[in-house]
Amino acid sequence: MIDKEEETHNTRDVVFQVRDLTKIYKMGEVEVHALRGADLELYSGEIVVFLGPSGSGKSTLLNILGGLDTATSGSVSYRGKDLTNASEQELTEYRRYHVGFVFQFYNLIPSLTARENVEVVTEIAENPMVPEDALAIVGLTERLDHFPAQLSGGEQQRVAIARAISKNPEVLLCDEPTGALDSKTGIVVLEALERINRELGTATAIITHNADIAGMADRVIYLSNGIISEVKTNTVKKAPGELKW
Amino acid sequence: MKGQVFAITLVVMSGVATFIMFISTMDSLNLTRNTFYRDYGFADVFVNLKRAPESLKEKLKNVPGVNQVETRVSAYVKLDIGGFNEPVTARILSIPDDGKPLLNRLYIRKGRLADPAKDNEVVINENFAMAHGFGPGDQFAAVINGKWKKLTITGIALSPEFVLLMRPDAISPDFKRFGILWMGRKALSKSYNMDGAFNDVVLTLYPDAKLSDVLAELDNIVERYGGFGAYGRKDQISHRMLNEEFRQLQKSSKIFPTIFICVAAFLLNVVMSRTINTQREQIAALKAFGYNNTDVGIHYAKLVILILFAGLVLGIAGGIWFGKMLGAIYMEVYRFPYLIYILHNWVIIAAILISIASALAGTLHSLWRAARQQPAEAMRPEPPARYRVTLIEKIGIGRWLTQPSRIILRNIERKPVRTFLSILGIAAACATMISSGFFKDSVAYMINVQFILSQKEDMTVSFAEPTSRRAIYELKGLEGVNSAEPFRTVPARFRFGHRSYKTAINGIEPDSRLHLLLDNDFKPLSLPPSGIVLTDYLGKMLGVKAGDMLTVEVLEGSKPVREILVSALVKQYLGVTGYMDIKALNRIMGEGSAISGAYLATDSMFREKLYQRFVKMARVSGTVVRGDEIRNFNEIQARAMLFFTFIATLMACFISFGVVYNSARIALSERSRELSSLRVLGYTRGEISYILLGELGLLTLIAIPFGFIIGYWLCGYIAQALASDLFRVPLIIELKTYSLSAAVIFVSAAVSSLIVRHKLDHLDLVEVLKTRE
Structure with missing residues (x-):
């Protein structure tokens, strides 16, 4: 089993390589060790679910992978390029051209319509999709000119996904994408993510504390207390429609 | 909220300071004037005539309503001051031989009164003495009734009659070229053949006297003695000018503080609305614990008063400081023996009450909204804001706009009232600047019309008595x-x-x-x-x-x-x-x-020679040189103007800083999540700054033409309010004034933006993503 895993990975490109990653926050006078030496790789085209309770360090890990935060020690490289010592400007550029983000609370711009929210990204990307196509992938062709206030939570999250993929990113980072949604709507959102991974081959990292979502992943990485406690490879992936919680 | 409280403090301070400055200066000058008038017996009625026997005095005394009467001898004389080669004239007045005038008594600043019997001793007024550096013992010459005479100064004095000293027909006080001399009655009478006679009377009236009746009766009596018409205090030039000054101060004390207080109320409204919005949950919690609406309202009202507090304290202190400064500027022109600075308690109380009332009025709406919320409702986060496609996009330019520009337009449109008030606030700052430049422009214009287009003569010569037209030929024959x-x-x-x-x-x-x-x-x-x-x-x-x-x-x-x-x-x-x-x-x-x-x-080459000539010509009573007059006018204006321009610029900067900075901070607090999201999506700092600061830039840009319009209107109002028979201010605003005002507003907006930009650069991306609005 281990051999097979090694073999599969060796044939694929490494997107992220993380070594001995440590992050210490200073909260007032208390030091919080969010990450205590994490090691991992992320390969192109796979769906990875990071599973762990709150405070386990999964969001910190995702933020560092996404260039939103910097590590206290250790290293992160993206496609062989070191992110650990990247400047503010380099990180901005990295986020701009290579990473797509999906957040728990969607983070749409309330003053822009669904289409315009996608255009926010396509306007500055190097090799973007047509915004309408991105919205079609998440099934929102009918809602192009609606403002966030006119969309349901699930629809808003799908706009956020369309926005994230519209730059044709190498990797999609999703922080609790279904956290604010009911299960039915959550599944629709996960279906969109799965479809994108399948059709576009975008490496997708999903953070969640919902263990049921792990079923749709290629690999599941368990975090607790700032370290990676277990990595599990799913031999059979479930379709999001089969998930239940 | 520190920065915002500071900005509001500046605006409140400006409002309170200008209010206190104008009112305290007006009250102080008024009190000083009244005290001086009372202590030094300022007359109520003034009469000039050709010549009347002293016996007429009794008749004047018997006019119903008349209390005290004092007769005087008065004349205009030419002076010859060594080392000052410009024409100088003076009015010479008699003081009673006992040295104690009944009315318009002299305050002797230095030296002593003149010996009544000596026709070579005079007391001179203080402004004149200061302008020439004269002190007791100094000498100058005068042509008294045609005779050149050396005079010795025995004293320097002030009189309630000449608080503001102006030569009749002059455009402004000119302390170098016009003075008042006081000489003993006996000596002066001799020079003018007025023994046992007088040509000037001052009177006081009983409080119940009817001025118009007294004036009519006096005119009647002095008519056959060549009376030139009796007049009351309100037509006495010094008193008039002071009254005009009070009127201007009173108008200013209404206009400028009103602008500031309105801006402050608006800023407080914006800040409080935002604060209350972010504290919805705390309000709900308080109400859930059983606090009622009044308690919640009082809590926020206290916060408003706390915010006002620093502004009030600084404003009162600044107002006193500025008031004293302005008083000192007035004292350079208006001569009182002393200035009694007074700040009535009611002025401070009024400033406090007006500020608090308008601040509370400005925040009432948000307080009410907070109080009205049901606790359960308040604990839920606010629903996402509703936006629309703006009109401006619909008319076709929408296609050309980038998303950040769209965000700007839609944010502006979503809060039309706040946008409008922000524009109005910045426009008010611009208008304040314009109103300070306006005086300079209109005075320059006025001088130009009066002296370049209309009165082109460069010298005016007046004769002591009506003279035959033939005298013109004599003048024409003079060299130069x-x-x-x-x-x-x-x-x-x-x-x-x-x-x-x-x-x-x-x-x-x-x-x-x-x-x-x-x-x-x-x-x-x-x-x-x-x-x-x-x-x-x-x-x-x-x-x-x-x-x-x-x-x-x-x-x-x-x-x-x-x-x-x-x-x-x-x-x-x-x-x-x-x-x-x-x-x-x-x-x-x-x-x-x-x-x-x-x-x-x-011919300018011969001008000095001509003055010398005119001093010696017996029939010439005075000479005025246009150039001197204009130069002096500009000098006197310049000092006061500098002060007002300084104050106005300071205040305009405070307003525009207050409005722009506050708008920026509020926008930042309302949109930090949105802006962080954009940063996460890969927007650079510059690009997100554009969204926030572009909005402010756009508002400023829109506000400036509005400011021009309001400024023009404000100047028009000021011009109209100041118009009197003494002068009218033409409504002239030069391009220069507009551009300077716009520049000041832009600079202060830019400085505010830079401060906010600094905050923007330190947005904590991770923090913002975790929280839900």
């Missing part, structure tokens, strides 16, 4: 005189319907080339052979139009009364006068071809 034109001036009262006004008729040559009358388009207007032409403002005061018949009562000579056709009204910014063809005026006076003086065009 290029041309000379005669004028005849007589005091007169104009009546139309129930309105009347006392001024003078100026008879000039109908085809004068030195002294032009201008129509509304500033085109020269030729005088008709008969009929009278009035200053436009005089026409307005009397309700007279061209074509009306005006009753003219001449107050000199045989005092003829005539009905004269008003043939035109002329544009004039300084003073009000009637103009006639000199020959027509001579005819009315029945005096042949008499003249009162001449306008001269001279």
